[in-house]
Amino acid sequence: MTTTQQAADPAPFLSLSSISASYGGAWVLRDVSISMKQGEFLAVIGANTAGKSTLLKAISGLMPKVTGAISFMGHDLIATESHRIPALGIAHVPEGRHVFPDMTVEENLITGAFTRGRETSIAGTLTRIYDLFPRLKERRSQPAGTLSGGEQQMVAVGRGMMLEPKLLILDEPSLGLAPMVVEEMHERFHEIHASGVSVLLVEQNVSLALESAERAYVMASGEIEFEGAARDLANDDRIRRAYLGI
Ligand SMILES: Nc1ncnc2c1ncn2[C@@H]1O[C@H](COP(=O)(O)OP(=O)(O)OP(=O)(O)O)[C@@H](O)[C@H]1O
Numbered sequence: 378m379t380t381t382q383q384a385a386d387p388a389p390f391l392s393l394s395s396i397s398a399s400y401g402g403a404w405v406l407r408d409v410s411i412s413m414k415q416g417e418f419l420a421v422i423g424a425n426t427a428g429k430s431t432l433l434k435a436i437s438g439l440m441p442k443v444t445g446a447i448s449f450m451g452h453d454l455i456a457t458e459s460h461r462i463p464a465l466g467i468a469h470v471p472e473g474r475h476v477f478p479d480m481t482v483e484e485n486l487i488t489g490a491f492t493r494g495r496e497t498s499i500a501g502t503l504t505r506i507y508d509l510f511p512r513l514k515e516r517r518s519q520p521a522g523t524l525s526g527g528e529q530q531m532v533a534v535g536r537g538m539m540l541e542p543k544l545l546i547l548d549e550p551s552l553g554l555a556p557m558v559v560e561e562m563h564e565r566f567h568e569i570h571a572s573g574v575s576v577l578l579v580e581q582n583v584s585l586a587l588e589s590a591e592r593a594y595v596m597a598s599g600e601i602e603f604e605g606a607a608r609d610l611a612n613d614d615r616i617r618r619a620y621l622g623i
């Protein structure tokens with residue numbers, strides 16, 4: 378995009394324009410375009426291997442090969458080294474939690490603050506995270522590996538929130554969790570969203586994703602198949618047949 382175009386067209390919060398991405402072999406994402414407004418709660422849904430995690434990795438600079446353009450608040454993410462992306466305000470909670478099992482809950486959370494790139498009070502952020510997840514406060518001195526799956530997912534989300542992000546990216550945060558825990562997690566995501574953080578959620582539970590998000594993209598085989606208001610997609614017969622089994 379040229380400077381003149383940027384001046385005429387105010388930079389969107391997050392935009393992916395004609396992204397293709399590969400791990401070294403075939404293209405896994407093909408010509409994917411997505412845009413997100415600041416303050417939005419956006420979901421990306423789709424079947425296994427559709428390319429959802431790959432899309433999130435492309436945003437976070439973790440894909441070996443990407444073509445197209447990705448911009449976040451005026452920054453060119455493709456030109457930004459991956460280790461500098463968190464400091465721009467993007468927290469990526471990857472699929473599979475990945476807590477450090479031998480470190481305590483609090484030590485795990487504090488690792489999330491290392492990449493935030495500015496000096497603010499870690500204690501203040503920790504307090505906010507413990508308000509959000511009181512269970513983590515109770516277990517702050519316990520090794521994270523001894524927690525339940527749901528509690529480990531809270532640690533993973535809390536670690537992302539330690540960045541005080543503008544954009545929170547969540548990859549399948551409810552995978553393998555009991556339905557009640559999943560509901561509780563989604564309530565927390567709504568609180569996070571209500572506090573002013575934009576949320577980009579990848580979720581295998583399509584009905585839950587469409588309940589939580591305001592808008593969604595549906596991916597199939599590395600491409601965007603549908604896009605729209607979550608409510609409209611939830612009522613769309615094609616989505617209902619393919620993803621909701623109705
Ligand atoms: N590290 C990798 N190296 C090579 N190919 C990969 C790698 N990770 C994923 N792929 C391939 O990329 C495609 C998309 O995978 P991706 O993980 O993005 O799908 P997904 O939509 O997140 O699926 P799931 O719902 O199972 O998490 C798949 O065909 C997968 O095999």
Ligand SMILES: [Mg+2]
Pocket residue numbers: 429430431472548549
């Ligand atoms: Mg995935």
